[in-house]
Amino acid sequence: MSEGLKRVYGIDLGTTYSAIAYVDEHGKSVVVPNQESERITPSVVLFDGESVIVGNTAKESSKIEPHRVVSRIKQHMGDPNFVFDHDGQSYSPEDISSFILRKIVGDAELALGETITDVVVTCPAYFGTPEREATANAGRLAGLNVRAILNEPTAAAVAYGLEQGEDQTVLVYDLGGGTFDVTMIDIKDRLIRVICTGGDHRLGGTLWDEAIVMYLAEQFREQTGETSDPLDDPEVLNDLFLQAERGKKTLTQREKAPFRVTHAGKQARVELDRAKFEEVTKHLIDRTLELTHEMLTDARAKGHDRFDKIILVGGSTRMPQVHSRLVAEFNLEPETFDPDEAVAKGAALFGLKESLQEGVQEMLAGRDGESDDDDRPFDLSAVPEEEVALALDSLERQLGFTLTGPVRELVGTRIVNVLSKSLGVVARDEASREVVVYMLPRNTEVPFERATDFGTDSNDQAAVDIRVMAGERDSAEPTDCQEVGVATLNLPEKLPARSPIRVKFAINRDGRLNVTAVDLTAGGSIDVEFQTEAVMDSAEVDERSTALRLLTVS
Structure with missing residues (x-):
């Protein structure tokens, strides 16, 4: 691949196993085997002096050295209270995950003979803002340029949709080693739209x-x-x-x-x-079906009351009870679709789509002089097909191989995701009780933004703390929600109670939140890309990355 067009790799950073994929010269998404010639790598980390060992050796060592081994770290992403202490050092979930990324990327570099910099990393659809931020930081700690954080069911749908080539609504039942997602996705010509999603990132x-x-x-x-x-x-x-x-x-x-x-x-x-x-695990399969029906209720509220296929993704869907229970529940034969590799392959296809789309945009940039906007991807539907075709022909020459028909179509395909959790702020109701007022409801399509006006609580208030909350079932009780973080707006003196404050939430396609607050009386404002309390900021990432690089990962 030429210097002008970077190859973007797809990484499935899993709870129990991880994988990395790329799109080859035939337009096929391919998983790269690790140095042990295995296509998936156990997401297990062993600390051995100044070295860190990832994979099967670490997994087997857990029998005799459990105090030096970390597994299932994905279940702690975004948790500021979790640390793993070893030899006087403390390691966060992002640190541990970065070692897994370094292992699979390093092995892929040796196998392919090229340096890997740009990646798309997947996460459960049910991950909220802190978990997504932590996942992105893990990639940066590993020295990678994380182009996007992509929902796992969406990645699987990209890979599945590219192969099927027909309009359909699918139910993606994704049961992995540590997480469960269930997502309804509409796959049409040049559009992959997530309708609703649900799940539990600790059920796997x-x-x-x-x-x-x-x-x-x-x-x-x-x-x-x-x-x-x-x-x-x-x-x-x-x-x-x-x-x-x-x-x-x-x-x-x-x-x-x-x-x-x-x-x-x-x-x-x-x-x-x-x-x-099956008897001792019946309550677990029951829970997946309960979550599935909750998601289907949400889908019906949005006008979607049917689906054409059930697609099984994730290694745990191989259990016979999954198939039999789904058939009994929905009278529909589910299709198993590349359970261990579909997510990584779909992420690689998404990465190629992003890279090619940027290439086309650069070639056509002179048409209107508009600047790029990461949150609002370039709309190729407004460009004459012959101009897009010519740009893709030029990119093919850079790539050194011919783009297949489905891959060309993928370049112009819109991918629309939704929020998995509602986002809001803590305010006081008429009885002066603290309640959560939701600004962005669950299953809202992203990117999206909304503004709501509030009032100050008392006379001569010095500042407003904007406590951002995430809720799963839209409860107004703050104790039922997760606090994502706090943004503070300082106020001018002598403002009366109920002075208007306008708060705006803007969520980008990766689920990253931007919070704006404006004092409408005096015009004071804050406008920051929201930094959650649970994860490191960019300066901390840079500093921590330097320290972690001293450890050898194999």
Whole structure:
């Protein structure tokens, strides 16, 4: 690929496994194997002196050195209270995730013989602002230029839509190792529109593993009469989780799976059959269906009451109970679509789309002299098709290969996402109680902005604290919401109570929030890209990146 047109890689930064993909010279999205010749890499990190080891070695080491191993870090993204302490150093979720990114990117660079700088990183659709900010920062800590944070179901829909080439509404049921998303997406000619999304970013395959572990511990106590709990021993616990993951995969293919539990000098052999496994995990599959119906209720409120297909994404959808329950619930045969790789491949296609679209825009920039606006992507529909075709022909020469028909169409395809959580501010109602007033409701299409006028609380108020809140089911109670951060507007002296303050929220396509507040009496204002309390600012990222670079990642 030429210097003028950068290749953008797609990265699925998963809870249990991660992958990286790019679009090859045939227009096909391809996952790059790691140095162990595996197409997906366990998202597990082992601290070994001045070195950091990521992948299978780290995963296996968790059995004997659990205190030096971190796994499932994605479930802590955006949590300012989580740190992993090792050898006198503290590591945030962003730090840990950056090591995973460095591993998969470094392996891809060795495999392809080129430097990787520009990436699209995916995240669960149900991630809110803090989690998305933290994900972007992890990429920057790894030395990458994060071009976009893309929802995982949307990435899968890009890959799926490119292959299908027909208009349809699909339900993407995405059950990964640590997260569950369910999303209704409309796929049409040159438009991929997310209608509604829902889910739980702590509901995933690891909870099925946990249910197996609990069952094994119970069976051990029954067989041996041992009073001490095997789950209290970190080494035994990690071994049971590794066995549980392997056993879960066995039960996908076979009716029974064997286990061995060793603790306190005693041993128990346990055989778990598929029926029992589905019994002890029924509450988990029930929860995914409950969330699915909640999302469908939201979709009906927006005028969408049907879907054509159910698309299964995520490794955990291989469990037979997922297929059977969905058939029973919706009387529709679900389609399994590249469960482990669809997200990374879709992100790579999205990255190519962005790169080509920017190239076309640069070539056509002289037409109207308008500047680029990242939040409002260049609209190719307003450009004559022959001009776009000529620009793409020129870009093909830069690429050194011919763009396939579907990839050419993807360049002009609009991709529309929605907010997964409502965003609002804390205000006081007529009874002087604190309530959350929502500015941007859930499932609002992005980018989007809205302004609302409020009043000051008291006479001669010195400042207004704009507490930004995120809510899942639109509760007005602040205690039911997550505080995203605070922006402060200083006020002039001697303002009376109820002096008008206009607050505007603007959300970009990546889910990043810009907050504007204006004192309408005196004209004072703040206008900042909202910095959440849960994540580092750009200066902290730069400083931290320098420190982390001293560690060798393999």
